[in-house]
Amino acid sequence: MLKTPVIVLNVKTYEEATGQKALDIALLMEKISKETGVSMAISVQATDISICSEKVTIPVWAEHIDPIKPGSHTGWTLPEAVKNAGAVGTLINHSEHRLKIADIDYCVTRAKELGLDHIVCSNNVATSKAIAALSPNFVAVEPPELIGGDISVTSADPDIVKNSVKAVKEVDEKVKILCGAGVKNGKDVKMAIELGSDGVLLASGIVKAKDKEAVIRDLASGL
Amino acid sequence: MLKTPVIVLNVKTYEEATGQKALDIALLMEKISKETGVSMAISVQATDISICSEKVTIPVWAEHIDPIKPGSHTGWTLPEAVKNAGAVGTLINHSEHRLKIADIDYCVTRAKELGLDHIVCSNNVATSKAIAALSPNFVAVEPPELIGGDISVTSADPDIVKNSVKAVKEVDEKVKILCGAGVKNGKDVKMAIELGSDGVLLASGIVKAKDKEAVIRDLASGL
Amino acid sequence: MLKTPVIVLNVKTYEEATGQKALDIALLMEKISKETGVSMAISVQATDISICSEKVTIPVWAEHIDPIKPGSHTGWTLPEAVKNAGAVGTLINHSEHRLKIADIDYCVTRAKELGLDHIVCSNNVATSKAIAALSPNFVAVEPPELIGGDISVTSADPDIVKNSVKAVKEVDEKVKILCGAGVKNGKDVKMAIELGSDGVLLASGIVKAKDKEAVIRDLASGL
């Protein structure tokens, strides 16, 4: 399982993080993670898992798995396939890729069977609590309206983080919690921890940055 | 574009064709394609595109692309990403991964923009004709009830092939046609060509075979 | 809110329960409910809510609402519209109409805003617990593999009922619990109550019965 506190990057399907560019960011995170001792992981497109996982030592994750077993499922994302390609974990139910509740349950079960670490995303306190009832490794609360924006969830809506931590822990003490949306710098990371979370999940803050190295170093400085 | 007549293998998410096993089948097809001169292509899971495309010279395809441009689409399959990983073509609208009509149109447009060859799957004569109106490179007609079964579409329902060929050509002469479902041997391939199609799309016939090499050679003998 | 213990009928889209035939069943349930004092409700197709709600005094429910507010949502089921047509409650997330977790949360919130009673369906103990965290009025646990079958969930898998009751109550004492799938007679209903549930949700057991009156009377005898 991810060593916490942790900074998890989701590169989405940004042009700036496809193929070799995903690997470049992964290498940068690996370098800074080694230098600073800060735990970091990167979640990349299915196509890019193998090239990244071969070349970096930080955890490489998938962005999604589908609720399926091996078989006739043309074009869907098989949990076994992402693991086989080198992923050690996966996002589940990201705000841009929401799943039915029975399917989240199934994906969490499949991830556990395969030893895949996993973060299930939620959109508010109620769904954070509901997801905690499925006992995933991590819940990551991200208010959809703040995703990709300029203000960090930790400033815009600190209560959603604090209350998600509380709600999740009430249901299952062992479930860890990340927060995300608008996270951009070390101050945001620091506040995320102060609000009781175990780290941050972010995307555009790094991927769209002109000076990615400076941003990653700044984020790491918050821990 | 695929040289026709052609044999296209879709490995789906079968355990027998994940990771190294996908590459093994691709290498086998490459060998037999070279020996026999028969045109062959393999469509693999997104996770396996890069490892296959690096190692084989036959066309490696994706099984699916999503109707998106680069951006915030966590866990979806970006056309640019499959191309970047080495895919030269992609299936679209497979019976196990059906798309809305506006999205098929968008995927065909995106595939053309990126120079990705593409096969759009249909399920009957009417949808073959409708898809032809979108001017894709290929239409592949596959009656869903015969997929994965023991009887080839060419025996079970030759009219669906003949009439799809006729309907597609009426709408757009340039669109090529494959057929699939239950295709297992050289006789089926031969009949597919006699019915006017430009080749076959198959999956379990090869992937689930005990002696894959024998099956591929037999299929090739039909051309 | 439904008076418990309760028998809730979901008529689905059965031909035997469309239009006037839905009303006939509703009238039958009303008659038997009055005679026996057993609490009953009927959930009908959106098209049939107004004709049923005008003519019967037992609660008429919708089978589904979509996670929307009034606006541009052609062909979707607006919570306000089912209420306006006379529904006093609605099923949410039925096994044949599953929703994303954020959408279940939104539908529960909308139902509460509008004063619509509601049952959220779950498929196992874990999802029962997760749904309870959203504080709906009712959770109804129905193992999908037993739906429409000949063996009642109360015989085939009593533990799923008992453990769902336990899990739901742990999360939120106020949430009531129904069970369903294969429920056909008074004995099944009796056992459902003994296992700790507040009633049953059933469909084909009544709708497909030759002698519907006899079946409804038998079911009522279990309470």
Next chain:
Amino acid sequence: MLKTPVIVLNVKTYEEATGQKALDIALLMEKISKETGVSMAISVQATDISICSEKVTIPVWAEHIDPIKPGSHTGWTLPEAVKNAGAVGTLINHSEHRLKIADIDYCVTRAKELGLDHIVCSNNVATSKAIAALSPNFVAVEPPELIGGDISVTSADPDIVKNSVKAVKEVDEKVKILCGAGVKNGKDVKMAIELGSDGVLLASGIVKAKDKEAVIRDLASGL
């Protein structure tokens, strides 16, 4: 089938057209249709079909049908149910409720089996042509980016109408064509006819108007 040229109103799920308010608009259209001799139809929410169809003589339509037969489909819209409630036609594949291509084909087939008139919506020239290949009664082309806006498709993009008419007729002479998006007055309707279409499909232009009667009279004056 709808008498053409025709004005078809889709009331969507607007608050201003739910329940009694849908009926009020239907009655207004009936009155003006009788006075002017202009063919008009209204497409309403499933919940409101029966109350409207009982009270007005203009054609009452559904906004959507799902690709199903009678059976276990909780909460979906059964073609038989909308017909039984009094609908004589239905929209299919509206831009806000898009369907997979195989499902459009199935819905058109089901509508024909049941004698339900039907309009299949398209979003551009290519999909208009593709849908025409399924031989529906009507295709209605509506560029999504203009829906709900202030500029009529007939002014903003007359070519999409003209070219859709041409493409549809090439594939199947018998298929009629409507256009929609931003249509608000008689001038827009007149231009729609001049561009070769058989009428208009509109929504907010009437539903959101302060003086609905004046708008409907103005629209009718275009024919």
